[in-house]
Structures are given as C-alpha cells and as structure tokens.
Amino acid sequence: MRPEEAGPPEIEEALAEVPPPPPGFLEALEIGGIRLKSRLVMAPMAGYTNLPFRRLVSARGAGMVATEMVSSQALVRRHPKTLALMRTEAGERPVSVQLFGADPAMMGEAAAIVEETGADVIDLNCGCPVKKITKTEAGSALLCDPDRAGEVVSAMVRSVRGPVTVKMRTGWDTVGTRQAERFAKAVEGAGAAAITVHGRTRHAMFGGAVDLEAIGRVKRAVSIPVLGNGSILTPGDAMRMIERTGVDGLMIGRGAIGNPWIFSRLIHWFRTGELPSPPSxxxxxxxxxxxxxxxxxxxxxxxxxxxxxxxxxxxxxxxxxxxxxxxxxxxxxxxxxxxxxxxxxxxxxxxxxxxxxxxxxxxx
Ligand SMILES: Cc1cc2nc3c(=O)[nH]c(=O)nc-3n(C[C@H](O)[C@H](O)[C@H](O)COP(=O)(O)O)c2cc1C
Missing domain, CATH: 1.10.1200.80 (Putative flavin oxidoreducatase; domain 2)
Known part of the structure; x- marks a missing residue:
C-alpha cells in the first residue's frame, strides 16, 4: 500500500477467518510510567494525524495518539505553524509528539519545548524515508548511525522528565545484517523508554511484505516495550504480528484512515474473540x-x-x-x-x- 492509496482496509474480507484473540493483549501497558489506554497505538502520519483526527481515534480506543513529525529546527525557532502542529487537548491523552532532527543539542532543546506544551511522550523519528529529511542525516538516515541516534536520544532524555521513545524501520536497504538490533540496543542504552518498529527498510518505503522476523529480532534484543507496525488491517494481521514477533503492542497507521473504528473493533475482538459488525x-x-x-x-x-x-x-x-x-x-x-x-x-x-x-x- 502506498501513502496515496491510504484508505479504509478491506477488513471484512477477513471476517470468515477471525482467529482466536491473543492472550494478554488487554493487560495494561506502560511506557516510561505513562499508562496507555490500550495496546493499539495510532501511528504518526504527516498530513493526517492532526487534532480532529486524533480526537476521533482516541475516542475509539487508540491507546495513544501521535502528532505528525515536527521539525526540531522549526520548533527551536518557535515557528507558529510548527507550534500549531503540536496543539494537543486533554481528551486525547496520552499523546506523543514526534520530532525529527539529527543534531543532539537542538533535539534536546526541541524536546524541552515539546514537553512544555503538555505532550506525555516525545518520539524520535528514525523512519522517514523522504530525501529532504534523510539528506540532513535525520529520519531513516539515523539508522545508519546508531551512535549518533544514541546521542540524540540521550540529549532528549536529559532535557525532559517524561519518556522519550523511538520509531524506526528494520534497516536502510538490507535486512539480516543485525543493523536493526544494533540500532535498537543503542537507543535503549541511551535511555529510550520504548521502540516502535515499522517492518520495512527505508529502501522498501511503504510497499512489500512486512518483515515480522526482523521485528521479532528487535523485540528479543531489548528489554523495553516494543510496538510492531506495518500494514495491520485485520485481526489476522494483528495476530500474525503478535505471535511471530512477541511485540508488546501494535501501531496502526493507514488502516485507521477513514476507519477510526479499527481500534474499537480490534479491542472488541481481543475481549470476545468476535469482530463486531462494521459501523452503520x-x-x-x-x-x-x-x-x-x-x-x-x-x-x-x-x-x-x-x-x-x-x-x-x-x-x-x-x-x-x-x-x-x-x-x-x-x-x-x-x-x-x-x-x-x-x-x-x-x-x-x-x-x-x-x-x-x-x-x-x-x-x-
Ligand atoms: C501519509 C503518511 C504520512 C506518514 N507520516 C509519518 C510521520 O510523520 N512520522 C512517522 O514516523 N511515520 C510516518 N508515516 C509512517 C507511518 O507512521 C507507518 O509507520 C507506516 O505507514 C506503516 O504503518 P501502516 O501500514 O499501519 O500505515 C507516514 C505514513 C503515511 C502513509
């Protein structure tokens, strides 16, 4: 699925084969002392996850919502449009604000500004594949430099009281090189409170199969909570992600566009083993x-x-x-x-x- 194909999933197709729900997924999950409302988290999506959309998914069971990525550079300059991107409200909490940038000092400063605005969690973008971002060493380019990513995380952790998390991909252009595990360990060592892994390399962009094995390897490499992400649209997708990777939670992006009910319907399935009818x-x-x-x-x-x-x-x-x-x-x-x-x-x-x-x- 490419970003331009974003839309509601063909979730009903899988209705005939709703698997039994995984045990334990209704138990509470905390990230650095912040208790999530459920283990299904809304993904940050530029151009989509603004306040009106977050409000809708939060009210329908998303355990945490996220702003779209915010530029650390624009933030430290207090750019009004950037500050507007971070406007959050009490009803949607817990809310995570995602920052991109690769300069540790600037990222520390930006994280402190974000915390003042009332964010519960501050996330570091290590997944954005867009050239404009990667040529500044930010986004998925950080995957190639775990030491630098660690320095960025350390600077952010030092600047704020709340948890700092990381959203990463499985690598830059190849998998099986242990790049993902090395990276995850580096950011854990630097103080990250949780990691989300989008199961694709930077090279794969948004298409192709999600690499569940690589997500599982990251999960086993660290002891902080790990969320699995990538093309979760149906109970079958959720089940495969949970069973084959052992992740602590799921992050859902495109599957929620035009379809904020995906959270409440999957939660109902966790609870009862049945997927409720689609919304009227x-x-x-x-x-x-x-x-x-x-x-x-x-x-x-x-x-x-x-x-x-x-x-x-x-x-x-x-x-x-x-x-x-x-x-x-x-x-x-x-x-x-x-x-x-x-x-x-x-x-x-x-x-x-x-x-x-x-x-x-x-x-x-
Ligand atoms: C339109 C669009 C915008 C996105 N913007 C961001 C972003 O700002 N930050 C980020 O970490 N990921 C971003 N992503 C990636 C998603 O968070 C997610 O990792 C990816 O879409 C895979 O999950 P999904 O298959 O559930 O959508 C974006 C994805 C799309 C489709």
Missing amino acids: LAERRAVALAHLQGLQDELGQRPGVLHARKHLAAYTKGMRGGAAFRERVNRLDTLAEVVRAVETFFHEAEREAAVGGERRPDAA
Whole structure:
C-alpha cells in the first residue's frame, strides 16, 4: 500500500477467518510510567494525524495518539505553524509528539519545548524515508548511525522528565545484517523508554511484505516495550504480528484512515474473540460530519475543506456512487456545501440500504 492509496482496509474480507484473540493483549501497558489506554497505538502520519483526527481515534480506543513529525529546527525557532502542529487537548491523552532532527543539542532543546506544551511522550523519528529529511542525516538516515541516534536520544532524555521513545524501520536497504538490533540496543542504552518498529527498510518505503522476523529480532534484543507496525488491517494481521514477533503492542497507521473504528473493533475482538459488525451508515455519516467540523475549527474554512477531501474519500471508499461524490466534493469551496453533500450522499445510501440495495462500504 502506498501513502496515496491510504484508505479504509478491506477488513471484512477477513471476517470468515477471525482467529482466536491473543492472550494478554488487554493487560495494561506502560511506557516510561505513562499508562496507555490500550495496546493499539495510532501511528504518526504527516498530513493526517492532526487534532480532529486524533480526537476521533482516541475516542475509539487508540491507546495513544501521535502528532505528525515536527521539525526540531522549526520548533527551536518557535515557528507558529510548527507550534500549531503540536496543539494537543486533554481528551486525547496520552499523546506523543514526534520530532525529527539529527543534531543532539537542538533535539534536546526541541524536546524541552515539546514537553512544555503538555505532550506525555516525545518520539524520535528514525523512519522517514523522504530525501529532504534523510539528506540532513535525520529520519531513516539515523539508522545508519546508531551512535549518533544514541546521542540524540540521550540529549532528549536529559532535557525532559517524561519518556522519550523511538520509531524506526528494520534497516536502510538490507535486512539480516543485525543493523536493526544494533540500532535498537543503542537507543535503549541511551535511555529510550520504548521502540516502535515499522517492518520495512527505508529502501522498501511503504510497499512489500512486512518483515515480522526482523521485528521479532528487535523485540528479543531489548528489554523495553516494543510496538510492531506495518500494514495491520485485520485481526489476522494483528495476530500474525503478535505471535511471530512477541511485540508488546501494535501501531496502526493507514488502516485507521477513514476507519477510526479499527481500534474499537480490534479491542472488541481481543475481549470476545468476535469482530463486531462494521459501523452503520448513520455512524459513518456522523463521524465524517464530526471530522469535518473539527477540521473547520482547527484549520479554518479553506484549508479545512481542502484537508477534508482526502478523509472524505477514505470514508466513502468502496461505496456505490463514491467516485461521483468525491468528484463533486473536490469542486466545493465551503464547509457548508461539503456538509450538505455528505448528508445527501449518506442519506441516499441509507435509503438504498433500507430498501435492500447495497451502498455499504467494502470495508469497515
Ligand atoms: C501519509 C503518511 C504520512 C506518514 N507520516 C509519518 C510521520 O510523520 N512520522 C512517522 O514516523 N511515520 C510516518 N508515516 C509512517 C507511518 O507512521 C507507518 O509507520 C507506516 O505507514 C506503516 O504503518 P501502516 O501500514 O499501519 O500505515 C507516514 C505514513 C503515511 C502513509
């Protein structure tokens, strides 16, 4: 799945084979003294995980939410747009703010600023594959320099009272070189309180199979909590990740776009062994409208409407008439018009469903 294909998962496809839930996954998990609401954590996603989206997933069982990555350099210069990215609210806690950068002193300074804003956890990005970031030695470039990553983590840990965590990939371009284990041990030694491993190399970007073996090797190499990440969409995916790696928690990214229920549905499965039915059309409509309102409040009219387009595409993915709806929405300029279009689309779908037609999403 590429970022541009982000959308709700075809989770229903796996319904016939819902495996028995893994034992122990409902037990509490703490990261550096911060108790998570569940072991399913929302992934940081640039351009997606702003406050209105985090609010929705947090209310639906995400154990912790994360901001998108924030530039340490922009932060120490107190860039207003950067400060806005970090605005959090009490209801979404615990919340993690993710920083990128590779200069230990600057990262320490930035971490202290982040902590002042009320973040519970501060995360270091060691996974971003984008050239603009890696050419400054930050993001996934840090995977090639565990000593430097350790220095960055140490500087952050020294500057804050709360936990510092690390989000990494399995390596730069090859696996099986023990690069991931060496890296994980270096950041653990420097004081990281937990590690998330996205089971792909930098080279693999966002495609191809998730390397569960490499995640498992990292888990066994350290004694701090490890979260597994990468293409978790169904109970089967969750089960494979947990059983084959032994991770303490899961991080979910694209599977939650247009689909904030993924958390509550997987938690229900952990509890009962059954996956609940997908949310009703009325529920989908209510959440899409609440999301729109949140975007308007947070971003204002024009940026809110533009930002809403990709989420509305995800909320209506796979629904009959969805393509025409998206085309229409992409031409609308005001929130009031978009709200009307959403209401009309879903009411029509609800009417069709009531008379036995099908306009249900393929996914839930
Ligand atoms: C649009 C998009 C933006 C992302 N932005 C970030 C980011 O800011 N920081 C980060 O650590 N990872 C980022 N990621 C990676 C995700 O956190 C996650 O590791 C990856 O998508 C694999 O998980 P998934 O298959 O559950 O989505 C991003 C991914 C996508 C698709």
